[in-house]
Structures are given as C-alpha cells and as structure tokens.
Amino acid sequence: xxxxxxxxxxxxxxxxxxxxxxxxxxxxxxxxxxxxxxxxxxxxxxxxxxxxxxxxxxxxxxxxxxxxxxxxxxxxxxxxxxxxxxxxxxxxxxxxxxxxxxxxxxxxxxxxxxxxxxxxxxxxxxxxxxxxxxxxxxxxxxxxxxxxxxxxxxxxxxxxxxxxxxxxxxxxxxxxxxxxxxxxxxxxxxxxxxxxxxxxxxxxxxxxxxxxxxxxxxxxxxxxxxxxxxxxxxxxxxxxxxxxxxxxxxxxxxxxxxxxxxxxxxxxxxxxxxxxxxxxxxxxxxxxxxxxxxxxxxxxxxxxxxxxxxxxxxxxxxxxxxxxxxxxxxxx
Numbered sequence: 665x666x667x668x669x670x671x672x673x674x675x676x677x678x679x680x681x682x683x684x685x686x687x688x689x690x691x692x693x694x695x696x697x698x699x700x701x702x703x704x705x706x707x708x709x710x711x712x713x714x715x716x717x718x719x720x721x722x723x724x725x726x727x728x729x730x731x732x733x734x735x736x737x738x739x740x741x742x743x744x745x746x747x748x749x750x751x752x753x754x755x756x757x758x759x760x761x762x763x764x765x766x767x768x769x770x771x772x773x774x775x776x777x778x779x780x781x782x783x784x785x786x787x788x789x790x791x792x793x794x795x796x797x798x799x800x801x802x803x804x805x806x807x808x809x810x811x812x813x814x815x816x817x818x819x820x821x822x823x824x825x826x827x828x829x830x831x832x833x834x835x836x837x838x839x840x841x842x843x844x845x846x847x848x849x850x851x852x853x854x855x856x857x858x859x860x861x862x863x864x865x866x867x868x869x870x871x872x873x874x875x876x877x878x879x880x881x882x883x884x885x886x887x888x889x890x891x892x893x894x895x896x897x898x899x900x901x902x903x904x905x906x907x908x909x910x911x912x913x914x915x916x917x918x919x920x921x922x923x924x925x926x927x928x929x930x931x932x933x934x935x936x937x938x939x940x941x942x943x944x945x946x947x948x949x950x951x952x953x954x955x956x957x958x959x960x961x962x963x964x965x966x967x968x969x970x971x972x973x974x975x976x977x978x979x980x981x982x983x984x985x986x987x988x989x990x991x992x993x994x995x996x
Contacts, residue, residue, distance in 0.1 A: 667726050668797030670764055675757045675798060689753050692806045703786075708806040711777075711790040713867045716831060721775055723794040723834040723844070729771035733844065734794060734834035736888070737934065738824045740850030741778045742785070742813030745895070748849060748927050749778065753804045755931035758959050762932075766953050768939035774800045777827070778807050779850065782820040782862040785812040789823045789866050794834075813852070817909065821854040822877045823866060829884035830869070837887040845941075846888040847934055849927075851895055853912040881916040891920045891937060893967075895927045924967045929960040933967050940971045947971075 678689075688694055692708050709715060723734035739749045752759070763772045773794040782788035787810045792803030813819055828846055836842045858880050860871035884890060892913040913921055924933055932954055939945040945953070947968065954961045 667724075667728065668795070668799060669728060670760045670797050672757055672761065672765075675760075675801070678798070678801070679757075688750075689801060689805050690750065690807065690809070693809050696808055705786055705808060705810070707787045707790050707808060711792055711803070711806050711808075713789055713791050713827060713831070714865075716791075716868065718868065720831055720833040721791060721794055721827070723773040723775075723832070723836065725771075725835045725839065729773070729796055731770045731836070731840075732773050732796075732834075733769050733771055733836045733842070734832070734888075735769075735772050735774045735844060735934075735938070736777065736828060736832075736846040737774065738777045738779050738821070738846070738848045738850075739807075740780075740819055740821070740848075740852065741787075741807070741809045741811065742780055742819055742852070743811060743815075745849075745851060745927075746809040746811035748895070748930065749776070749804055749807055749809065751927050752931050753801065755959070756801055756804075758957050759931040759935050761957055762935035762950075762953060763938065766939070766945070768935060768944050769942050771796070772938075775832075776800060776803050776807070777824060778809075779819055779821050779824050779848070780810055780812050781814050781818070782823060782859070782866055784814045785810055787812075788820055788862070789827070791824075791827055791831075794832075818853045818855050819850065820859075820862060821848055821850060821852075822858045822880055823862060824848065825854075825877070825880050825884045825890070826858055826863065826867065826875075828888055828890075829880055829886075831867070832887075834887065844888045845938055846884070846890045847893055847937075848891070849893045849895065849930060851909060853909050854916070878916065889920065889941065890917050891922060892917045893922045893924050893930065893933060895924050895930075897926055919970070922967050922970070925963040926960070929963040929967070932959050932961075932964045936964055936968045937971055940968060 775794045776792045778790040780788040787808045858875040863869045936950040
C-alpha cells in the first residue's frame, strides 16, 4: 500500500465540506453508534486483523515514493482516551506538513490502529494500512472508538506489538536496514504475556504457548523504533501516584517514553520525535516550524526535550541479516 501522495489542498477541502454538512471524519463510528446495539458492535471489516488471514500490512517503495519510511500510530481507545484519534485527525494536515513539506523524513507511509482489551472488549485490536495519501484519514474514519477497557490498569497493547513483529513487512528495513517508527499512545500498561488464545481469536494465528510481552517487544524492536506516549492528563490516577504505568512501559521501550501534558499535541509530538531522531531538525527548528503552522509548542517542547541525539536507533545494528522478501507473503 502507500502508492498515493498527500495533498494538503484535498485534506483542507474535505474538512471544509464536513464543516458545511455537519458530518464528522469518523463515519464508521457515527454509523455504528446510530444503528447498532452496543452488544452487536464490531471492528470495521477493513480494520479487522482476523481478516488478514495470515497476511501482511506492507510499506513499499514505488516510483512515487522511492525511499518509503514506515510509521505506525496505535491509539488506546478505552475509557477516557477513546476520543484521542479525533484529536490527531484534526491535526493530520499539520503532521503531514511537518513530515513532507518540512522534509522531516522521506516518503512517510503511516498506518493507524487502535488498542482495547481482549479480555473484555468487542474491538480489542484495529489495524489500518500503510498509506501515503488521504487514505490514512479514511482509515481513521473506520475506527470504532469503543471506550471500553476493564479498569485494571492494563490493556492488550501487546497485540499491537505482535502485529508489528509478525504482520508487517516494510521496505525501509528489508531493503535498507532502516527502522520504522511505532508510537503507542496510552495511559495504562500492557499485560505481561501475549495470550495465545487472544492471538487465535483476534488475529487468527496459532501459537503453541503464550509469548512474553518482553520478547514480543524485543522482536518488534528489531525493525521499529517503538515509543510510548503517556498523556498525563489521563494518566494521573494511574501513574503520578505510584508511577506504575510509566515504569512498566520503560521495561519495554527504555528511554523511548514521552510524557505529554495534553493529547491536543499528539500530532506535533509524533512529527518532532521523528524529525529529531532522523537528524533532519533540531528542537529549535522544530518549534519554529510549529509556530509557523500555528501548532502547539509548549506541551511539545517539554515532551520531546528528552529525545536524545539525532540518528539514534534509526538503523538496525549488529549482525542480524536483513530479511528477504518472501514470495509467499500475502498482502492484505
């Protein structure tokens, strides 16, 4: 996927049309809420990993995008965080302006997804495609913002990590040994094991035994720089008092944890994190770009101040051979 190109004019035109008609970008959510009883709601068929049938979400080079770079954003859509994708959708134009017009990274291809809790939710995992154009906004519009969760300070984030590790195929890594970027936005902890029954019922793979969450993060980290963005406006009850959420995530992402005062600045934070790690900007330049585009600077400046030196972890290291592109990979 990812063969089209981003158009700021088309994005703005869409937004203007929605403002005139009073419609939202989240068409599937609106349809489900209006027409389907809660106990019958489910994941959109194009976002349902169970329908992957073992296939891959692909980020591929093309004539239009010769040096594609894979970017993944997973939202926690449980509890008070269920509307977070709406916040990013409203800033999607700014995000793409920073990545493309300001040249933070070449040929970005973005995949959006959503996380719930497979122990209790009807939509525990939703996964879009890698896209370069307005199709990425279409994928946001197919999300079901369930607002569930079990209230035990954990959600099944590890299922999203499993998708990264075993159900994505990305040219930036496979051709050039360059890692993609993955952001998990959430205020709770993963479970400590990838439950084999969840993998079967939610994704359709068969595992002989559970996999430790630490191991699946390690596997996914071979080809992605994985970040956890913890929105402090929602996480206060979970992490400020005992720091349990933050400390648990640090086991898996180490210093790649970003504390963000406001979810209103998620898009800016994602963009500047990528630009800083790519070494295409420094923090001062990035903040100037935000001002130029009329975007949030205060929360972002604080959040990304801990991002370390340019070029960190963007290239695969060690003697690990690059994977060959198997002829039996199924694109879905």
